[in-house]
Amino acid sequence: MNLTDLADRFGSDKGASKHRYAELYQMLFLPHRGRKLNFLEMGLQIGGPEHGNSADRQTTDAPSVRMWLEYFPKARIFGLDVSDFSWFQDPRFTFLRCNMDERENIRAAAEVLPELDIIIDDASHASHHQQFAFLELFPKLASGGLYIIEDLRWQPATYERPGITRTGDLFRIYSESGVFRHSDPAMAAEFSALRADISGCFVFQAHYNKSLRDQVAVIHKR
Incomplete structure (x- = not known):
């Protein structure tokens, strides 16, 4: 089963018509399908507060969730979003509503989640949201698990905090040097404390074009 075909069928922006992440994920996830x-996955439908809409907007679809449920027939799929997707019903799907602008909300969500094998952050793309999520959720990842952060090139003006190190820069520098550098020394120390559990990290460019800016970070847990 080709994941790009599924993404296109369900209308996910991970497919051939936009980001092409499904090509990368097919390579990474195929051995885990069964x-x-x-x-x-954090972020279940385009058009949330990062685009100026209300968190209480009416959601109408969860294309990636439907894609993952079909691609991983034995998996339990968990979805996290600032908007309400509790209407989406499937025996293998669990929804958690979470405003990621406050770190304690992510911590509370992490406490009710089981140990995870794959995590994808496709939420607001605000740097502090991505970084709070990684610090709270990477410890929930099983040994050999994958943590993926999408859309590193774009941060929403509605959320992005001035002066914070961008997540793309944070992981690109780490992938090149093995050192986490951050504008906030306390955050740098927290990321550095996780280094012993990181066995590998790489950053892909948009459409695999090295002349473009960072797009996807993939972190493998030891």
């Missing part, structure tokens, strides 16, 4: 794994 496993009884726990999979979390």
Whole structure:
């Protein structure tokens, strides 16, 4: 089963018509298709507060969730979003509503989640949201698990905090030097404390074009 075909069928922006992430994910995830794994995606439909809309907007679809449920027939899929997707019903799907602008909300969500095998952050793309999520959720990742952060090139003006190190820069520098550098020394120390559990990290460019800016970070847990 080709994941790009599924993405296009369900209308996910991970497919051929936009980001092409499904090509990368097909390579990474194919060996895990038949496993009884726990999979979390943050950000379930385009058009949330990062685009100026209300968090209480009416949601109408969860294309990536439908894609993952079909691609991983034995997996439990968990979805996290600032908007309400509790209407989406499937025996293998669990929804958690979470405003990621406050770190304690992510911590509370992490406490009710099981150990996870794959995590994808496709939420607001604000740097502090991505970084708070990584610090709270990477410890929930099983050994050998994958943590993926999408859309590193774009941060929403509605959320982005001035002066914070961008997540793309944070992981690109780490992938090149093995050192986490951050404008906030306390955050740098927290990321550095996780280094012993990171066995590998790479950053892909948009459409695999090295002349373009960072797009996707993939972190593998030891």
